[in-house]
Amino acid sequence: MSGEFDKEDNRVGGKFDIYGYLNKTRSSRALEIECKRNIELMWLVNAITPDHGTIAGFVKENRKAFHNTLRQLTLILKGWGLIDGKLIAIDGTKIRAQNSKFVIMYSLSLIHRIIL
Numbered sequence: 001m002s003g004e005f006d007k008e009d010n011r012v013g014g015k016f017d018i019y020g021y022l023n024k025t026r027s028s029r030a031l032e033i034e035c036k037r038n039i040e041l042m043w044l045v046n047a048i049t050p051d052h053g054t055i056a057g058f059v060k061e062n063r064k065a066f067h068n069t070l071r072q073l074t075l076i077l078k079g080w081g082l083i084d085g086k087l088i089a090i091d092g093t094k095i096r097a098q099n100s101k102f103v104i105m106y107s108l109s110l111i112h113r114i115i116l
Helices: 005-021 028-037 039-044 050-063 063-079 107-115
Strands: none
Touching: 005 039, 005 050, 005 063, 005 107, 028 039, 028 063, 039 050
16 A cells, blocks of 8 residues: 555554554654564554555654644543653663773772772
């Protein structure tokens, strides 16, 4: 299926977008592959297999609606008492791992460096 989702398929396009958001698959090419491989997604979208251009176009055209959907979900969760909405914490720390046998510091070598 290439081109655009028609009005009946807008719900399917929304399912693709929400599935990608929840499963951290935001790439339209990755979603195209998932809809051919993942049985859960096949069931969710009634085995429709759009190409990546169709998915990307739908996401681009319906960005505000998707944002509003997530906002409504947040309000529902607040109403149910599952979240309070007072604290938002994002940890974007990136630490480079560098621990080879040549770089690691043992206590004796550390003491030696401190003394000298």
